[in-house]
Amino acid sequence: MHTTAMHTTAMHTTAMHTTATSTTADLAQLVGLVEHDPAADPFPVRALDAVVFVVGNATMAAHYYQSAFGMELIGYRGPDTGCRDHVSFVLRSDSARFVLQGAVDPASPLADHHRVHGDGVVDLALEVDDVDRCIAHARAHGATVLAEPHDDSDDDGTVRTAALATYGQTRHTLVDRSRYRGVHLPGYVSRRATLPRPDMRLFSAVDHCVGNVELGRMDEWVSFYNRVMGFENMAEFVGDDIATEYSALMSKVVASGDHRVKFPLNEPAPGRKRSQVDEYLEYYRGPGCQHIALATGDILRAVDEMRAAGVEFLPTPDSYYDDPGLRERIGQVRVPIPELKARGVLVDRDEDGYLLQVFTKPVGDRPTVFYELIERHGSLGFGKGNFAALFQAIEREQQRRGNLH
């Protein structure tokens, strides 16, 4: 009953974000949109504009996200286009857009960032209609404005942007690209790869981006998104929801008005051993983006292709599928259980429907950033029924790394 084909998506999807394989109705189903009146919203957000990473080698990361995640290289900026400091590659998969940045000049601030944090997310950029209005609201509610609203132009038009600080060294750049027809932002050039382009994308949108924040500060960050950005509280998981025998965490989810943008926020909770959030905070040297969930219409194909390309997923024990209570808990789903079992895909059902989900191992050198694939069938949740199985699987990996103690 919450899921509707939103008028907002059609209006809010720019030409840059639209492809033949992603229709408005698809997107509403894929990411679980709800009805919303942007006119009554103090900080109306159209969509996640881009996930911006700093990595140790953007040239090779761009190859990885093409060859292993099936993304398409569309844009570039670097020394040969006048940016002396760093290179930046823009990739997309339908409406999901990643920007991969790496230092060229050793004196680049990106090199300093990478030495401290390793590969990670520096910016969860948001597409908005009115950058100035959003910044005025944010400032009045206590936000730190990192960049004042300003225009940047090139031959393809003008983009208005500004930036807000959020947890750790992460920011939200606000982007109004309504007067721009270029490939990404002024200064970027169109760039294609020599890799063969897959016929279909493996995922179509970013469903949610999870932030790990400091012990005891989750509620502050929830309040930040409530006050500064008008996000509403969607779900929370505390106490026994996310606790194993050894470790625990707490999580609350904030979302933009139509739930197009969803930010779960985790903090570690006291447990007998160090939690996955503690491990992240140690290796990332502070709060940051923990995982990015990618919305797919065909999770089996996505897992098969990504596995074939070398992506490692968290294994799910056979006992998860052999549990006699599983069928009762999940009801009828579109895929036979043996197909899910073969790929370690988890299932969860709530009052609105069900979802299929699976998690990669961390994709970089440090045990920090990883990915989720999620295929929603009505469910607007995050897989609460799978938390125990998932966190036990994460703990087995933590144990192997010598970080569960």
Ligand SMILES: [Fe+2]
């Ligand atoms: Fe998730």
